Amino acid sequence: MKPLPSNLQELTSMRALAAFIVVIFHQFFDAANPPSIGNNLIADGHLGVDLFFMLSGFILAHVYLSAWREGTFSYKRFLTNRFARLYPLHLTMTLIFVVAYQALAIMGAETVAEGQNWAHLPWHFALMHAWGVTDGHSWNFPSWSVSAETFAYLMFPISLTIALIFRPVVTLVLAICLFAAASLFTLAVLDRSITKLMFDFGIIRVMTEFLIGLAIYLVMEKRRLPDVWVRPCLWISVAAVGLLSAFQADERLIVMALAVFLATLAHLATQERSNSLRHPVLIYLGEISYATYMVHILVLFAVPVVAQRVGGISEQMTAAISITTIYVASVILYHVIERPGRRWIRRLLGSPA
Numbered sequence: 001m002k003p004l005p006s007n008l009q010e011l012t013s014m015r016a017l018a019a020f021i022v023v024i025f026h027q028f029f030d031a032a033n034p035p036s037i038g039n040n041l042i043a044d045g046h047l048g049v050d051l052f053f054m055l056s057g058f059i060l061a062h063v064y065l066s067a068w069r070e071g072t073f074s075y076k077r078f079l080t081n082r083f084a085r086l087y088p089l090h091l092t093m094t095l096i097f098v099v100a101y102q103a104l105a106i107m108g109a110e111t112v113a114e115g116q117n118w119a120h121l122p123w124h125f126a127l128m129h130a131w132g133v134t135d136g137h138s139w140n141f142p143s144w145s146v147s148a149e150t151f152a153y154l155m156f157p158i159s160l161t162i163a164l165i166f167r168p169v170v171t172l173v174l175a176i177c178l179f180a181a182a183s184l185f186t187l188a189v190l191d192r193s194i195t196k197l198m199f200d201f202g203i204i205r206v207m208t209e210f211l212i213g214l215a216i217y218l219v220m221e222k223r224r225l226p227d228v229w230v231r232p233c234l235w236i237s238v239a240a241v242g243l244l245s246a247f248q249a250d251e252r253l254i255v256m257a258l259a260v261f262l263a264t265l266a267h268l269a270t271q272e273r274s275n276s277l278r279h280p281v282l283i284y285l286g287e288i289s290y291a292t293y294m295v296h297i298l299v300l301f302a303v304p305v306v307a308q309r310v311g312g313i314s315e316q317m318t319a320a321i322s323i324t325t326i327y328v329a330s331v332i333l334y335h336v337i338e339r340p341g342r343r344w345i346r347r348l349l350g351s352p353a
Contacts, residue, residue: 022045155207
C-alpha cells in the first residue's frame with residue numbers, strides 16, 4: 001500500500017480550523033444565552049482541543065513509527081524536539097501573563113483575581129498544571145492542554161508498545177473502549193465529563209484521545225477507503241459533527257464524529273488531486289495555530305478592558321478587533337519566539353530538526 005506523504009498539508013490546515021474554533025468559543029460563548037443552533041455550535045467549540053489531541057497521536061505515529069520499528073527511535077531526541085516545540089512559547093506567554101495581570105488589575109479588570117494564583121505558577125513553569133496538582137484555572141489557562149500533551153509525550157513509548165501488540169483494527173476498538181471506560185470513570189469518581197477535564201486531570205482526556213489518533217494511523221497503514229468514497233465520507237463526517245453539536249448530543253459522540261473526520265481528512269491527504277485545504281494561507285494559519293491558541297485568551301481579556309476605557313466601541317467592533325489582534329500577535333510570536341526558540345533549544349541540546 002502506498003505510504004502516506006511526509007507532509008500532510010490537509011492536517012496542517014485542520015490545526016488552523018481547530019484553533020479558530022477554540023477562539024470563537026472563548027470569544028462568543030455565553031452560557032446565559034438562550035439555546036439555539038448557533039449558540040449550541042459555539043458551545044461545543046472547546047472540543048477543538050479534543051481534535052488536537054487525536055491529531056497529535058496520529059501525527060506523532062506518522063513521524064516516529066518507522067524509527068521505532070527500525071530500532072532507531074531516540075526517546076531523548078523525541079523529548080528534546082517536543083520540548084523545543086512547546087516550551088519557548090509557553091514560557092514566554094506565562095511570563096507575559098504575570099506582567100499583563102498586573103497591568104489589567106490597574107485598569108480594573110474583574111478576571112484578574114481569579115486567574116492570578118501564585119501558588120499555581122511553579123506548576124505552570126513545570127508544565128504539570130493539568131496533572132491534578134492544581135485546584136483551578138490560572139494564568140494562561142488554555143495551556144492546560146499543553147501540560148496534558150506533555151504527559152502524552154512522556155508516555156509515548158508506552159503508548160506505542162501497547163498499540164503495536166494488537167492488530168490495528170483491534171487497537172482502534174480498544175482505544176475507543178478505553179475512552180468510553182475513562183468517561184464512565186471520570187463521571188463516577190470526579191463527577192466530570194471526560195470532555196470537561198482540564199486542570200483537573202486533563203491527562204486522562206489527552207491519553208485516551210491520543211491513543212485513538214495513534215490507532216487511526218495504524219489502521220490507515222493497512223487499510224484505506226477507496227478514493228471515490230473519501231470526499232463523500234468527509235462531508236458526512238462534517239455533517240455529523242455539525243448536527244450532533246447543533247442538537248446538543250453527548251459530547252463523547254461528537255468526539256467520535258471528530259475522529260471519523262480526522263480519518264477521512266487523512267485519507268484526503270493521500271490523494272494527488274488538489275483541494276482548498278492545500279491553500280498556502282490555510283497551511284500558514286495551521287503552522288501558527290499553536291501561537292494562536294496560546295495568545296488568544298490574553299487578547300480576549302485585554303481588548304475589552306482597553307475598549308471600555310476608550311469608550312464608544314461596540315461589542316461587535318471589540319470582537320473584530322480582538323480576533324484581528326489574535327492573528328497579528330500569532331504571526332509575531334511564531335516568527336519572533338516560537339521558531340527561533342525551537343531552533344535555539346535544538347542546537348543547545350544537540351538535537352536535529
